[in-house]
Amino acid sequence: MSNSMDRLLQENLEKRRLQHLYRSRVRVDSGCSDQLSVNGKTVHNFCSNDYLGLAENAVIADAFKQGIDHYGTGSGASHLISGHTKAHCDLEQQLAEFTGRPRALLFSSGYMANMGVIGALAGRSDAVLEDYLNHASLLDGGLLSRAKFQRYKHRDCYDLDKKLSASKGGRKLVVTDGVFSMDGDLAPLPQLADVCGKNDAWLMVDDAHGFGVLGNSGAGIVEQLGLDIQQVPILMGTLGKAFGTYGAFVAGSEALIETLVQFSRSYIYTTAPPPAVAVATSASLELVKKDQWRRDKLNQLIARFRAGAEQIGLRLMDSKTPIQPVLMQSDAQVLDANQKLLDSGFMVGAIRPPTVPEGTGRLRITLSASHSEQQVDALLDALDRC
Numbered sequence: 001m002s003n004s005m006d007r008l009l010q011e012n013l014e015k016r017r018l019q020h021l022y023r024s025r026v027r028v029d030s031g032c033s034d035q036l037s038v039n040g041k042t043v044h045n046f047c048s049n050d051y052l053g054l055a056e057n058a059v060i061a062d063a064f065k066q067g068i069d070h071y072g073t074g075s076g077a078s079h080l081i082s083g084h085t086k087a088h089c090d091l092e093q094q095l096a097e098f099t100g101r102p103r104a105l106l107f108s109s110g111y112m113a114n115m116g117v118i119g120a121l122a123g124r125s126d127a128v129l130e131d132y133l134n135h136a137s138l139l140d141g142g143l144l145s146r147a148k149f150q151r152y153k154h155r156d157c158y159d160l161d162k163k164l165s166a167s168k169g170g171r172k173l174v175v176t177d178g179v180f181s182m183d184g185d186l187a188p189l190p191q192l193a194d195v196c197g198k199n200d201a202w203l204m205v206d207d208a209h210g211f212g213v214l215g216n217s218g219a220g221i222v223e224q225l226g227l228d229i230q231q232v233p234i235l236m237g238t239l240g241k242a243f244g245t246y247g248a249f250v251a252g253s254e255a256l257i258e259t260l261v262q263f264s265r266s267y268i269y270t271t272a273p274p275p276a277v278a279v280a281t282s283a284s285l286e287l288v289k290k291d292q293w294r295r296d297k298l299n300q301l302i303a304r305f306r307a308g309a310e311q312i313g314l315r316l317m318d319s320k321t322p323i324q325p326v327l328m329q330s331d332a333q334v335l336d337a338n339q340k341l342l343d344s345g346f347m348v349g350a351i352r353p354p355t356v357p358e359g360t361g362r363l364r365i366t367l368s369a370s371h372s373e374q375q376v377d378a379l380l381d382a383l384d385r386c
Protein backbone atom coordinates (compact mmCIF):
# COMPACT_ATOMS: atom_id res chain seq x y z
CA MET A 1 0.00 0.00 0.00
CA SER A 2 2.49 2.59 1.14
CA ASN A 3 4.76 1.45 -1.69
CA SER A 4 2.17 2.42 -4.26
CA MET A 5 1.68 5.73 -2.50
CA ASP A 6 5.37 6.49 -2.60
CA ARG A 7 5.62 5.45 -6.25
CA LEU A 8 2.80 7.80 -7.20
CA LEU A 9 4.23 10.68 -5.17
CA GLN A 10 7.68 10.07 -6.60
CA GLU A 11 6.32 10.33 -10.13
CA ASN A 12 4.73 13.66 -9.34
CA LEU A 13 7.91 14.95 -7.77
CA GLU A 14 9.90 13.90 -10.82
CA LYS A 15 7.50 15.78 -13.05
CA ARG A 16 7.93 18.91 -10.99
CA ARG A 17 11.68 18.62 -11.21
CA LEU A 18 11.57 18.29 -15.00
CA GLN A 19 9.46 21.45 -15.17
CA HIS A 20 12.12 23.36 -13.20
CA LEU A 21 9.49 23.95 -10.53
CA TYR A 22 11.01 21.82 -7.77
CA ARG A 23 11.48 23.70 -4.53
CA SER A 24 14.22 22.98 -2.06
CA ARG A 25 14.98 24.57 1.24
CA VAL A 26 18.32 26.12 2.00
CA ARG A 27 19.55 25.42 5.50
CA VAL A 28 20.58 28.64 7.20
CA ASP A 29 22.85 28.43 10.23
CA SER A 30 22.60 32.06 11.38
CA GLY A 31 19.94 34.57 12.37
CA CYS A 32 18.39 36.88 9.79
CA SER A 33 20.59 39.91 9.12
CA ASP A 34 22.25 41.49 6.08
CA GLN A 35 24.26 38.28 5.75
CA LEU A 36 23.36 34.63 6.22
CA SER A 37 25.47 31.60 6.95
CA VAL A 38 24.70 28.91 4.35
CA ASN A 39 26.66 25.69 3.80
CA GLY A 40 29.53 26.98 5.86
CA LYS A 41 29.71 30.10 3.72
CA THR A 42 28.62 33.67 4.46
CA VAL A 43 26.32 35.09 1.77
CA HIS A 44 24.67 38.48 1.38
CA ASN A 45 20.97 38.26 2.20
CA PHE A 46 18.84 39.82 -0.54
CA CYS A 47 15.78 37.62 -0.06
CA SER A 48 14.32 38.25 3.38
CA ASN A 49 11.40 40.55 4.19
CA ASP A 50 13.27 42.10 7.10
CA TYR A 51 12.99 45.48 5.39
CA LEU A 52 13.99 47.63 8.35
CA GLY A 53 16.69 45.33 9.69
CA LEU A 54 14.84 44.63 12.94
CA ALA A 55 14.86 40.82 12.99
CA GLU A 56 18.11 40.79 14.94
CA ASN A 57 17.73 44.05 16.83
CA ALA A 58 19.12 43.94 20.37
CA VAL A 59 16.45 46.19 21.94
CA ILE A 60 13.68 43.97 20.59
CA ALA A 61 15.55 40.84 21.66
CA ASP A 62 15.86 42.24 25.20
CA ALA A 63 12.13 42.93 25.30
CA PHE A 64 11.53 39.37 24.09
CA LYS A 65 13.65 38.03 26.97
CA GLN A 66 11.83 40.20 29.51
CA GLY A 67 8.56 38.93 28.08
CA ILE A 68 9.70 35.37 28.68
CA ASP A 69 10.81 36.22 32.22
CA HIS A 70 7.34 37.54 32.95
CA TYR A 71 5.09 35.21 30.94
CA GLY A 72 7.16 32.12 30.17
CA THR A 73 7.32 30.65 26.70
CA GLY A 74 3.80 29.60 25.79
CA SER A 75 0.34 31.13 26.12
CA GLY A 76 -1.13 27.73 26.94
CA ALA A 77 -4.55 28.26 25.39
CA SER A 78 -6.50 30.12 22.75
CA HIS A 79 -7.44 33.79 23.13
CA LEU A 80 -11.01 32.87 24.05
CA ILE A 81 -9.97 30.54 26.86
CA SER A 82 -7.02 31.81 28.90
CA GLY A 83 -4.33 32.68 26.36
CA HIS A 84 -5.22 36.37 26.02
CA THR A 85 -2.72 38.31 28.17
CA LYS A 86 -2.11 41.94 29.01
CA ALA A 87 0.83 41.83 26.55
CA HIS A 88 -1.59 40.97 23.71
CA CYS A 89 -4.08 43.65 24.86
CA ASP A 90 -1.41 46.33 25.04
CA LEU A 91 -0.08 45.52 21.58
CA GLU A 92 -3.59 45.51 20.09
CA GLN A 93 -4.21 48.95 21.55
CA GLN A 94 -0.89 50.27 20.24
CA LEU A 95 -1.55 48.89 16.76
CA ALA A 96 -5.04 50.43 16.70
CA GLU A 97 -3.61 53.80 17.65
CA PHE A 98 -0.76 53.50 15.14
CA THR A 99 -3.08 52.69 12.24
CA GLY A 100 -5.68 55.26 13.30
CA ARG A 101 -8.40 52.65 13.72
CA PRO A 102 -10.64 52.15 16.79
CA ARG A 103 -9.48 48.59 17.36
CA ALA A 104 -7.02 45.92 16.29
CA LEU A 105 -6.96 42.15 16.71
CA LEU A 106 -3.85 39.97 16.78
CA PHE A 107 -3.62 36.77 14.74
CA SER A 108 -0.94 34.08 14.91
CA SER A 109 0.17 34.70 11.32
CA GLY A 110 -0.76 36.64 8.24
CA TYR A 111 -1.90 33.49 6.50
CA MET A 112 -4.30 32.78 9.34
CA ALA A 113 -5.52 36.37 9.51
CA ASN A 114 -6.46 36.34 5.83
CA MET A 115 -8.19 32.97 6.02
CA GLY A 116 -10.02 34.06 9.16
CA VAL A 117 -11.16 37.49 8.06
CA ILE A 118 -12.53 36.52 4.66
CA GLY A 119 -14.26 33.46 6.11
CA ALA A 120 -15.87 35.53 8.87
CA LEU A 121 -17.12 38.24 6.52
CA ALA A 122 -18.30 36.29 3.47
CA GLY A 123 -20.24 33.06 2.99
CA ARG A 124 -22.29 31.15 0.45
CA SER A 125 -24.62 33.97 -0.56
CA ASP A 126 -21.85 36.59 -0.87
CA ALA A 127 -19.23 37.61 -3.40
CA VAL A 128 -15.46 37.91 -2.91
CA LEU A 129 -13.52 39.79 -5.57
CA GLU A 130 -9.73 39.72 -5.56
CA ASP A 131 -6.88 41.19 -7.56
CA TYR A 132 -5.43 38.62 -9.94
CA LEU A 133 -2.00 38.84 -8.27
CA ASN A 134 -3.11 38.68 -4.64
CA HIS A 135 -1.08 36.67 -2.14
CA ALA A 136 -1.94 32.96 -1.93
CA SER A 137 -3.37 33.35 1.58
CA LEU A 138 -5.98 35.82 0.31
CA LEU A 139 -6.89 33.58 -2.60
CA ASP A 140 -7.18 30.57 -0.28
CA GLY A 141 -9.34 32.60 2.11
CA GLY A 142 -11.65 33.56 -0.74
CA LEU A 143 -11.95 29.97 -1.98
CA LEU A 144 -12.52 28.54 1.48
CA SER A 145 -15.24 31.09 2.29
CA ARG A 146 -17.53 29.39 -0.27
CA ALA A 147 -18.61 32.79 -1.50
CA LYS A 148 -18.81 33.41 -5.24
CA PHE A 149 -15.12 33.95 -5.94
CA GLN A 150 -13.83 36.11 -8.78
CA ARG A 151 -10.53 37.66 -9.69
CA TYR A 152 -10.29 41.05 -11.41
CA LYS A 153 -7.40 42.13 -13.63
CA HIS A 154 -4.32 43.33 -11.79
CA ARG A 155 -4.86 46.89 -10.48
CA ASP A 156 -7.78 47.32 -12.88
CA CYS A 157 -10.55 49.43 -11.30
CA TYR A 158 -12.58 49.35 -14.48
CA ASP A 159 -12.65 45.54 -14.50
CA LEU A 160 -13.52 45.51 -10.79
CA ASP A 161 -16.34 48.01 -11.32
CA LYS A 162 -17.77 45.89 -14.12
CA LYS A 163 -17.67 42.74 -12.02
CA LEU A 164 -19.13 44.48 -8.95
CA SER A 165 -22.01 46.00 -10.93
CA ALA A 166 -22.87 42.56 -12.30
CA SER A 167 -22.78 40.96 -8.84
CA LYS A 168 -26.27 40.54 -7.36
CA GLY A 169 -27.43 40.22 -3.77
CA GLY A 170 -25.39 39.40 -0.70
CA ARG A 171 -22.30 41.11 0.64
CA LYS A 172 -19.48 42.16 -1.66
CA LEU A 173 -15.97 41.94 -0.30
CA VAL A 174 -13.10 43.34 -2.36
CA VAL A 175 -9.64 42.15 -1.33
CA THR A 176 -6.23 43.39 -2.44
CA ASP A 177 -2.58 43.36 -1.47
CA GLY A 178 -1.46 46.92 -0.63
CA VAL A 179 2.05 46.26 -1.95
CA PHE A 180 2.02 43.23 -4.25
CA SER A 181 4.33 40.66 -2.73
CA MET A 182 6.01 39.37 -5.89
CA ASP A 183 5.90 42.55 -8.01
CA GLY A 184 6.42 45.35 -5.51
CA ASP A 185 3.86 47.66 -7.10
CA LEU A 186 1.04 49.36 -5.17
CA ALA A 187 -2.70 48.82 -5.41
CA PRO A 188 -4.54 51.96 -6.61
CA LEU A 189 -6.31 52.22 -3.26
CA PRO A 190 -8.04 55.62 -3.54
CA GLN A 191 -9.62 54.54 -6.83
CA LEU A 192 -10.48 51.07 -5.51
CA ALA A 193 -12.09 52.70 -2.47
CA ASP A 194 -14.22 54.88 -4.78
CA VAL A 195 -15.34 51.88 -6.82
CA CYS A 196 -16.20 50.01 -3.60
CA GLY A 197 -18.12 53.00 -2.24
CA LYS A 198 -20.12 53.29 -5.43
CA ASN A 199 -20.99 49.58 -5.43
CA ASP A 200 -21.64 49.20 -1.72
CA ALA A 201 -18.69 46.81 -1.38
CA TRP A 202 -16.25 46.43 1.52
CA LEU A 203 -12.55 46.90 0.90
CA MET A 204 -9.93 44.75 2.62
CA VAL A 205 -6.25 45.65 2.23
CA ASP A 206 -3.38 43.28 3.09
CA ASP A 207 -0.44 45.55 3.88
CA ALA A 208 2.09 42.81 4.70
CA HIS A 209 4.82 44.56 2.71
CA GLY A 210 3.87 48.20 3.34
CA PHE A 211 3.43 48.09 7.11
CA GLY A 212 6.52 49.62 8.76
CA VAL A 213 7.95 50.62 5.39
CA LEU A 214 5.50 53.08 3.84
CA GLY A 215 4.08 56.30 5.30
CA ASN A 216 5.83 59.00 7.31
CA SER A 217 5.70 57.07 10.56
CA GLY A 218 5.71 53.62 9.01
CA ALA A 219 1.99 52.99 9.43
CA GLY A 220 1.90 51.63 5.92
CA ILE A 221 0.09 52.22 2.68
CA VAL A 222 -3.00 53.76 4.29
CA GLU A 223 -0.79 56.37 5.92
CA GLN A 224 1.14 57.01 2.70
CA LEU A 225 -2.05 57.51 0.70
CA GLY A 226 -4.03 59.12 3.54
CA LEU A 227 -6.88 56.61 3.56
CA ASP A 228 -9.34 56.60 6.42
CA ILE A 229 -11.49 53.85 7.82
CA GLN A 230 -14.39 54.74 5.50
CA GLN A 231 -12.17 54.08 2.51
CA VAL A 232 -10.33 51.06 3.92
CA PRO A 233 -12.60 49.51 6.56
CA ILE A 234 -10.56 46.28 6.82
CA LEU A 235 -6.80 46.70 7.21
CA MET A 236 -4.50 43.74 7.71
CA GLY A 237 -0.77 43.93 8.47
CA THR A 238 1.92 41.42 9.39
CA LEU A 239 4.58 41.54 12.07
CA GLY A 240 7.08 39.00 10.72
CA LYS A 241 8.35 41.23 7.92
CA ALA A 242 9.40 44.83 8.57
CA PHE A 243 8.57 44.46 12.28
CA GLY A 244 11.11 41.66 12.70
CA THR A 245 9.01 39.47 15.02
CA TYR A 246 6.02 37.26 14.18
CA GLY A 247 2.27 37.38 13.79
CA ALA A 248 -0.30 39.63 12.19
CA PHE A 249 -3.23 41.88 13.00
CA VAL A 250 -6.44 43.25 11.58
CA ALA A 251 -7.48 46.84 12.33
CA GLY A 252 -10.92 48.35 11.93
CA SER A 253 -14.16 49.27 13.65
CA GLU A 254 -15.46 47.93 16.94
CA ALA A 255 -18.10 45.93 15.06
CA LEU A 256 -15.55 44.42 12.69
CA ILE A 257 -13.20 43.29 15.45
CA GLU A 258 -16.00 41.86 17.60
CA THR A 259 -17.29 39.99 14.54
CA LEU A 260 -13.85 38.46 14.04
CA VAL A 261 -13.65 37.44 17.70
CA GLN A 262 -17.02 35.69 17.33
CA PHE A 263 -16.70 34.13 13.87
CA SER A 264 -13.11 33.99 12.69
CA ARG A 265 -12.21 30.31 12.88
CA SER A 266 -8.46 30.78 12.53
CA TYR A 267 -8.64 33.20 15.46
CA ILE A 268 -10.81 31.05 17.68
CA TYR A 269 -9.46 27.55 17.16
CA THR A 270 -5.78 28.10 17.71
CA THR A 271 -3.40 28.74 20.59
CA ALA A 272 -2.69 32.43 21.25
CA PRO A 273 0.84 33.45 20.19
CA PRO A 274 3.39 33.48 23.03
CA PRO A 275 2.85 36.68 25.07
CA ALA A 276 6.61 37.36 24.87
CA VAL A 277 6.23 37.79 21.10
CA ALA A 278 3.68 40.53 21.79
CA VAL A 279 6.04 42.20 24.28
CA ALA A 280 8.83 42.09 21.68
CA THR A 281 6.52 43.46 18.98
CA SER A 282 5.56 46.43 21.19
CA ALA A 283 9.27 47.25 21.41
CA SER A 284 9.53 46.83 17.66
CA LEU A 285 6.64 49.24 17.10
CA GLU A 286 8.48 51.90 19.11
CA LEU A 287 11.53 51.52 16.87
CA VAL A 288 9.46 51.54 13.69
CA LYS A 289 7.95 54.89 14.73
CA LYS A 290 11.15 56.42 16.06
CA ASP A 291 13.81 55.24 13.59
CA GLN A 292 12.88 57.26 10.53
CA TRP A 293 16.48 56.78 9.38
CA ARG A 294 15.71 53.14 8.58
CA ARG A 295 13.06 54.13 6.02
CA ASP A 296 15.26 56.92 4.63
CA LYS A 297 18.20 54.58 4.20
CA LEU A 298 16.00 51.89 2.66
CA ASN A 299 14.66 54.36 0.10
CA GLN A 300 18.18 55.50 -0.79
CA LEU A 301 19.22 51.89 -1.34
CA ILE A 302 16.14 51.23 -3.51
CA ALA A 303 16.97 54.24 -5.70
CA ARG A 304 20.61 53.17 -5.91
CA PHE A 305 19.68 49.62 -6.91
CA ARG A 306 17.24 50.75 -9.60
CA ALA A 307 19.65 53.25 -11.11
CA GLY A 308 22.41 50.66 -11.22
CA ALA A 309 20.14 47.94 -12.60
CA GLU A 310 18.99 50.22 -15.38
CA GLN A 311 22.59 50.89 -16.35
CA ILE A 312 23.32 47.19 -16.80
CA GLY A 313 20.06 46.62 -18.66
CA LEU A 314 18.13 44.42 -16.21
CA ARG A 315 14.39 43.89 -16.74
CA LEU A 316 13.04 45.63 -13.64
CA MET A 317 9.39 46.10 -12.77
CA ASP A 318 7.45 49.22 -11.80
CA SER A 319 8.28 49.12 -8.10
CA LYS A 320 9.38 51.83 -5.69
CA THR A 321 9.28 49.43 -2.75
CA PRO A 322 12.02 47.17 -1.34
CA ILE A 323 10.66 44.35 -3.53
CA GLN A 324 12.66 44.52 -6.77
CA PRO A 325 11.91 41.61 -9.10
CA VAL A 326 14.15 40.90 -12.09
CA LEU A 327 12.22 39.05 -14.80
CA MET A 328 13.86 36.04 -16.46
CA GLN A 329 13.21 34.37 -19.82
CA SER A 330 12.36 30.97 -18.36
CA ASP A 331 12.01 29.08 -15.12
CA ALA A 332 15.22 27.21 -15.94
CA GLN A 333 16.99 30.55 -16.22
CA VAL A 334 15.60 31.59 -12.83
CA LEU A 335 17.23 28.54 -11.23
CA ASP A 336 20.45 29.00 -13.14
CA ALA A 337 20.83 32.69 -12.24
CA ASN A 338 19.88 31.94 -8.66
CA GLN A 339 22.61 29.29 -8.36
CA LYS A 340 25.23 31.51 -9.99
CA LEU A 341 24.39 34.32 -7.58
CA LEU A 342 24.59 31.95 -4.64
CA ASP A 343 27.98 30.72 -5.84
CA SER A 344 29.22 34.30 -5.91
CA GLY A 345 27.86 34.97 -2.42
CA PHE A 346 24.37 36.45 -2.92
CA MET A 347 21.09 34.88 -1.90
CA VAL A 348 17.94 36.08 -3.68
CA GLY A 349 14.49 34.57 -4.15
CA ALA A 350 13.95 32.19 -7.10
CA ILE A 351 10.25 32.73 -7.78
CA ARG A 352 8.42 30.49 -10.24
CA PRO A 353 4.84 29.37 -10.92
CA PRO A 354 2.48 28.79 -9.24
CA THR A 355 3.66 31.60 -6.95
CA VAL A 356 3.62 33.86 -10.05
CA PRO A 357 1.77 33.40 -13.39
CA GLU A 358 3.27 31.11 -16.06
CA GLY A 359 6.06 32.76 -18.02
CA THR A 360 6.85 35.38 -15.37
CA GLY A 361 9.48 33.54 -13.35
CA ARG A 362 11.83 35.99 -11.69
CA LEU A 363 14.53 36.68 -9.19
CA ARG A 364 12.91 38.43 -6.26
CA ILE A 365 15.45 40.78 -4.78
CA THR A 366 14.55 42.48 -1.54
CA LEU A 367 16.40 45.38 0.01
CA SER A 368 16.76 46.15 3.68
CA ALA A 369 17.90 49.08 5.80
CA SER A 370 20.53 46.68 7.13
CA HIS A 371 22.30 46.65 3.74
CA SER A 372 25.19 48.95 2.90
CA GLU A 373 25.65 50.79 -0.38
CA GLN A 374 28.68 48.57 -1.01
CA GLN A 375 26.56 45.46 -0.70
CA VAL A 376 24.03 46.79 -3.21
CA ASP A 377 26.83 47.69 -5.65
CA ALA A 378 28.38 44.25 -5.24
CA LEU A 379 25.00 42.61 -5.94
CA LEU A 380 24.66 44.67 -9.13
CA ASP A 381 28.13 43.51 -10.19
CA ALA A 382 27.19 39.88 -9.57
CA LEU A 383 23.92 40.33 -11.52
CA ASP A 384 25.83 41.87 -14.38
CA ARG A 385 28.22 38.91 -14.49
CA CYS A 386 25.44 36.30 -14.62
Ligand SMILES: *Cc1c(COP(=O)(O)O)cnc(C)c1O
Binding pocket: 108, 109, 110, 111, 112, 114, 135, 137, 177, 181, 206, 208, 209, 238, 239, 240, 247, 248
Ligand atom coordinates in the same frame (compact mmCIF):
# COMPACT_ATOMS: atom_id res chain seq x y z
C1 LIG B 1 3.81 37.14 3.91
C2 LIG B 1 2.44 37.49 3.49
C3 LIG B 1 1.33 36.99 4.16
C4 LIG B 1 1.45 35.94 5.23
O1 LIG B 1 1.91 36.46 6.42
P1 LIG B 1 2.62 35.48 7.46
O2 LIG B 1 2.61 36.22 8.73
O3 LIG B 1 3.97 35.20 6.91
O4 LIG B 1 1.77 34.23 7.50
C5 LIG B 1 0.09 37.47 3.81
N1 LIG B 1 -0.07 38.35 2.81
C6 LIG B 1 0.99 38.81 2.11
C7 LIG B 1 0.74 39.79 1.01
C8 LIG B 1 2.26 38.38 2.41
O5 LIG B 1 3.29 38.79 1.69
